Amino acid sequence: MEVDRRLFLATLGVGALELMSPEDKAEALEHYMEEKLDTEIAARDGAEPVLYMPDGEAIALAELQQENPRPPRGTGSLFMPRAREFAPMSDKPTLVEFFEKRFAPANHVLQSATHALETGQPERTIMACLMHDVVLNLIKVDHGWWGAQLIEPYVDERVSWGIRYHAPLRFYPDESVGYEYPEMYNRIFGEDYVPEPYIKQAYEHAKGHAYYMEARLITVNDTYAFEEGKRVSLDQFVDIIGRNFKQPPEGIGYDNSPSAHMWRTIAYPNRPL
Ligand SMILES: [Fe+2]
Ligand SMILES: [Fe+2]
Numbered sequence: 001m002e003v004d005r006r007l008f009l010a011t012l013g014v015g016a017l018e019l020m021s022p023e024d025k026a027e028a029l030e031h032y033m034e035e036k037l038d039t040e041i042a043a044r045d046g047a048e049p050v051l052y053m054p055d056g057e058a059i060a061l062a063e064l065q066q067e068n069p070r071p072p073r074g075t076g077s078l079f080m081p082r083a084r085e086f087a088p089m090s091d092k093p094t095l096v097e098f099f100e101k102r103f104a105p106a107n108h109v110l111q112s113a114t115h116a117l118e119t120g121q122p123e124r125t126i127m128a129c130l131m132h133d134v135v136l137n138l139i140k141v142d143h144g145w146w147g148a149q150l151i152e153p154y155v156d157e158r159v160s161w162g163i164r165y166h167a168p169l170r171f172y173p174d175e176s177v178g179y180e181y182p183e184m185y186n187r188i189f190g191e192d193y194v195p196e197p198y199i200k201q202a203y204e205h206a207k208g209h210a211y212y213m214e215a216r217l218i219t220v221n222d223t224y225a226f227e228e229g230k231r232v233s234l235d236q237f238v239d240i241i242g243r244n245f246k247q248p249p250e251g252i253g254y255d256n257s258p259s260a261h262m263w264r265t266i267a268y269p270n271r272p273l
Pocket of ligand 1: 132133143166
């Protein structure tokens with residue numbers, strides 16, 4: 001995917017760039033690329049990106065975004081100013097339902113999981129790729145950590161561990177698996193871009209950990225997941241989700257897990273209390 005530096009910086013707003021840390025910029029870039037991917041794929045298919053309304057009607061994203069085209073900085077698309085309510089969730093929401101009603105179209109994570117699937121990687125890696133960026137819909141800041149906590153009660157610990165550390169590992173190459181420092185970061189932010197100390201510390205920790213590859217493979221699959229020509233579907237992952245995500249019988253968000261509140265926030269991000 002080609003990213004126009006000028007257009008990207010324009011989305012951040014006047015003066016915002018000087019206030020942002022390198023990590024903020026990287027998060028913003030990642031989110032920008034994901035949104036651009038969804039928009040371009042929808043345009044290619046002759047359709048506008050849509051969100052589903054409570055009555056099942058599909059409304060063009062552009063229509064909902066007319067007044068203020070972006071959510072507040074640091075927050076995800078769920079906090080985008082909206083003209084209509086979200087489609088209600090069922091009484092016992094499943095992960096598939098969250099994908100359909102809150103994360104869709106989710107092209108980026110679906111593409112990365114598809115790459116993992118097509119290259120014969122383990123199911124838990126496919127699962128990790130599928131979930132690695134979904135929390136960006138909620139919040140962009142430190143998305144590896146938020147994303148890991150979101151799913152920790154429901155998955156193999158290697159899946160959530162990998163998601164936590166894929167965020168810091170993005171900034172560090174690993175030739176053994178062909179992961180290079182993203183050229184995009186050089187072009188957008190310049191070559192003097194240095195991750196903050198806590199990112200470096202997290203990387204050092206991950207590098208010496210037995211689960212290192214769990215996170216590293218997410219960063220590898222990540223680089224194959226901004227393809228405008230690729231068609232993806234959640235269907236081929238439904239069984240993998242069934243085997244790798246412990247769906248609570250009460251429904252996600254109503255199961256009293258340590259992250260249930262995060263899922264409720266995703267389900268109903270506009271509730272005032
Ligand atoms: Fe990510
Ligand atoms: Fe990603």
